[in-house]
Structure formats: C-alpha cells, structure tokens
Amino acid sequence: MKLVDIETVEQGQILGKTIFSSNGATLLSKGVQLTVYMISTLKRIGVTTVYIDNPMFRDISHEELLSEETKQAVIHQMSEMFEALRSGKNFSSKAVGQTVDDLLEEVLQNQNILIHLSDIRTEDNAMFLHAMNVCMMSSMLGLNVGLNMIQLKELAIGALLHDIGKLGAPAVQEGRMHHSWRGFDLLKNKREYSLLIAHVAFQHHEAVDGSGLPRGLKGEDIHTYAKITAVANMYDNLIYNTSEEGPMLPHEACERLNALSDTVLDHEMLVQFMRIVSIYPNGISVRLSNRQIGVVVGQHRGLPGRPIVRVIDKDGDEAVGYQEIDLALHPTLFIESVLS
Numbered sequence: 378m379k380l381v382d383i384e385t386v387e388q389g390q391i392l393g394k395t396i397f398s399s400n401g402a403t404l405l406s407k408g409v410q411l412t413v414y415m416i417s418t419l420k421r422i423g424v425t426t427v428y429i430d431n432p433m434f435r436d437i438s439h440e441e442l443l444s445e446e447t448k449q450a451v452i453h454q455m456s457e458m459f460e461a462l463r464s465g466k467n468f469s470s471k472a473v474g475q476t477v478d479d480l481l482e483e484v485l486q487n488q489n490i491l492i493h494l495s496d497i498r499t500e501d502n503a504m505f506l507h508a509m510n511v512c513m514m515s516s517m518l519g520l521n522v523g524l525n526m527i528q529l530k531e532l533a534i535g536a537l538l539h540d541i542g543k544l545g546a547p548a549v550q551e552g553r554m555h556h557s558w559r560g561f562d563l564l565k566n567k568r569e570y571s572l573l574i575a576h577v578a579f580q581h582h583e584a585v586d587g588s589g590l591p592r593g594l595k596g597e598d599i600h601t602y603a604k605i606t607a608v609a610n611m612y613d614n615l616i617y618n619t620s621e622e623g624p625m626l627p628h629e630a631c632e633r634l635n636a637l638s639d640t641v642l643d644h645e646m647l648v649q650f651m652r653i654v655s656i657y658p659n660g661i662s663v664r665l666s667n668r669q670i671g672v673v674v675g676q677h678r679g680l681p682g683r684p685i686v687r688v689i690d691k692d693g694d695e696a697v698g699y700q701e702i703d704l705a706l707h708p709t710l711f712i713e714s715v716l717s
Contacts, residue, residue, distance in 0.1 A: 378428040378435070379672060380495075380660045383420055386427060388413050393428035395445060399501035401453030423500035425624065428660060433689060433699065440490045442513055443483050448496065451476055451512070455505040455537070462544050462563075470569040477512070477533045481526075484516045491676050492517060493627065493658035494616050504540070507613055512537035514609035514650075515602075521649045522605070532602045535577025538564060539606050542578060555591040557582050573602060581606045584641040604643040608634065608650050611642065626715050628656045628682075656681040662716040665702070670716065677705050682712075 378393025390411050396419075398404040405415065408430070419427065443451075454476040458468040492514055498506050515536035519529050542560030560578030564570060580594060580603030587595035615630035625633065631651060638644045657663060657673045663686060664670050675685030683704040690698045704710055 378660055379431045379662070380426055380658075381429050382426055383416070383424055386411060386416050386419075386429065388416065391430035393430040394495060394497065396424070396427075396497045396499070397449065397452055397502055397506075399452075399499075399505060400456040401449040401451070401505075403449075404499070419499075423503070423619075424497055427497055428495065433687075440487070441495075442487050442490055442492065442517065443480065443509075447479055447483055448509065451480060451509045451537075452502065452505045455508050459504070459544060462541070470567055473534060473537070474530075474569075477530060477537060480509075480512060481516055481529060481533055484513065484520065488517065488520055489678055491655035491678060491681060492653055493655035494613065495658065495660075498617050503617070503619075504543075507617070508537050508540060510613045511539060511606060511609045514612065514654075515606050517653050518605045518609065518646065518650055519602075521653055522601075522646070524601075528602075531571050531573050532577070532605060534570065535564075535574040535602055536606045536609065538574070539578050539581050539610060555582075557591045573600065576600050577602045577606050579603070581610055583607070585643050586640045589641070599643075604646050608642055608646050611637075612650070612654070626661070627654065627658060628712075628715065631656055651681070652679065654681060655684075657684045657712060657715070659684075663712045664714045664716060666711050666713045668713075669702075671702070674701065675703075680705050684712075686712075 388411060392405055392407055392409045392411055395407045396404045454472060458473065461468045494510055496506055512533050516529060516533045519532045524532060539560065540556065541563055542556035542558065557579050561575045564575035564578055565572060580599050583589035583592065583594040583599045583603060585596055585599065585604070587593050612630055612634060615625045615633055616627065618624045631654065634642060634647055634650070638647050655676055659673050659676065661673050662670065663673060665686065669688045671686040671688035673684045674687045677683055685701055685703045687699050687701050690700065702710065704712070
C-alpha cells in the first residue's frame with residue numbers, strides 16, 4: 378500500500394488501512410473499494426491522507442507495534458473514560474491498567490520494529506489516537522532507556538492520561554487552570570496510582586531550560602517519565618499538526634525535535650528516540666539524489682535514514698518492472714526529498 382493525499386484519491390481505489398471511529402469501532406475497513414461518497418465523507422471528518430492499496434506495492438510490509446485489536450481496545454477505553462469524566466463520574470483504574478498491560482505486552486514483543494504513526498486521524502478520534510500514540514512511543518522510549526516493568530507501567534499510564542486535564546478546560550489556560558495542573562489534581566487523588574503517574578500529566582509541558590509550563594521546572598527537577606512523554610507528545614503533535622503550519626512529515630518532525638535539544642527537550646531522550654523512530658516510513662514516496670523516484674519499502678533498525686527504496690521501471694506511462702535500492706549499501710546515494 379501507498380500513502381497518498383486525500384485530494385488525489387479516486388473512486389474505485391482500494392483502502393489499504395482500516396480507519397477507526399472515536400469509540401474504537403471500525404469506520405472503514407481495509408480492502409473496501411472507495412466511493413465518491415466515502416471519499417467526500419473522509420474529507421468532511423478531517424482526514425488528510427490515506428493508505429491506498431497499490432498492486433506494485435502490495436507486498437510492502439507495514440509492521441505495526443500494536444495490533445488492530447489492541448488499538449481498538451485502547452481507543453474504546455479512552456472513549457469510555459473521557460465520557461465518564463465529562464459526566465462527572467469516576468473512571469475505572471483497573472480497566473485502564475488492563476488496557477496498558479495489553480499495550481505493553483505487544484510493545485515488548487515488537488520492540489525491534491521502528492515507530493511510524495500510520496493510523497488515519499479524524500476530528501472525532503484525534504484525542505484518543507493522540508493519547509494512544511504518546512503512550513506507545515513513551516513505552517518504547519522507556520524500554521530503550523532501561524526502565525523496568527514497574528516503571529514502564531507507571532510511565533505508560535501517565536503517558537496515556539497525560540492530557541486528561543484538557544477535559545472541560547478553557548480555551549486560554551493559565552496558572553492553575555492550565556491542563557497540566559488540572560490533570561495533576563485529578564490523578565493525584567487516584568489511590569490506585571503512584572504519584573509519579575500524576576506528575577507525568579503535571580510536567581509534560583515543562584522545558585529543560587526552565588521556560589516551560591506550568592511551573593518553569595528546569596533540568597533534573599523534571600522527572601524522567603515527563604521528559605520521555607514530552608518528546609512523544611511533541612512528535613505526535615507535529616505529525617498531526619492542525620494549525621496553519623499543517624502536519625509535518627516524519628523527517629521534518631525529527632529535525633524540529635532535534636532543534637529543541639537541551640532547551641525544550643532532554644538531549645539524551647532525543648538521542649534514544651531517534652534510534653526507534655522511522656524517519657522515512659514504508660509507503661512514502663521519495664526522490665533520490667540521482668533523481669529517481671520511488672517508494673520506501675523496507676527499514677534498517679539503527680539506520681533510520683537509510684531505508685530500502687523501490688523504483689518503478691516504466692515504458693512510457695506503463696510500469697514494466699522495478700528495482701530495489703538499499704541505501705545502506707549505497708553510501709553516496711541519499712533521499713533528496715519526500716513527495717508524499
């Protein structure tokens with residue numbers, strides 16, 4: 378399958394990746410033939426890119442850290458929890474803990490897979506997918522920096538709930554009205570949770586140079602869990618940016634993160650994050666320095682900037698074959714630009 382802009386999708390093309398609704402149910406299943414109505418609906422609900430099944434790239438492996446079943450369970454749990462809080466009710470710490478256990482089990486099983494955020498976001502599911510992605514990435518990063526299982530679970534729960542204070546928050550958040558304060562106040566009263574979980578919500582907008590919110594903490598005053606979550610949170614926000622600047626491609630987001638090293642973000646956490654993220658994900662179109670255009674089809678852990686690229690050989694407009702170029706074996710060849 379190949380990642381394409383929603384504006385280029387045509388009637389009759391086959392959806393390559395399932396799209397979830399806000400409660401974790403399937404909105405559109407992988408393999409469905411897209412109609413004009415479906416394409417129009419996807420645009421209306423805020424979808425900007427989709428994966429399309431393409432015969433020339435059907436064999437591309439899109440290894441995922443989490444299975445569709447686990448993703449659905451996480452999104453459903455977040456939906457139930459947020460609905461309970463909106464109604465003034467408590468949420469089940471046990472249910473959240475079980476969901477995190479299932480997520481961590483798959484992260485541990487798939488820890489050699491590079492992170493790439495490929496789930497299609499809509500206006501309705503954005504908050505839940507963001508929470509899931511930050512939890513998933515934070516867990517991988519925590520594993521990479523040597524946290525034990527007890528620490529990993531504390532981190533994962535804190536990362537999953539890092540934005541819980543946004544529920545009912547005002548548009549302008551200042552002082553104790555900032556969602557970090559609100560999240561801390563809510564989570565610190567959960568007796569089942571370590572206070573460190575509450576501090577993830579409290580500190581994930583702090584900056585290592587002291588310029589962050591809500592308390593202007595600096596350096597070692599910021600807990601490791603919060604430093605990890607800050608990197609994951611910012612990366613996901615850049616990839617799915619809805620501001621005028623628009624979403625960034627993975628390599629652009631990584632450049633932005635690195636520019637904030639030792640000012641906003643912790644340098645060591647960034648070093649570790651760059652080892653586990655896919656800078657050029659499978660399915661993305663690229664132009665090589667020799668001017669050939671192809672699609673990324675494979676990765677090398679430890680060499681995220683040197684993927685395998687499939688270049689299509691054409692006779693006129695007709696594809697007649699392809700060649701695969703492993704950039705790890707061609708040190709003088711590099712990706713010049715990303716086309717989608």
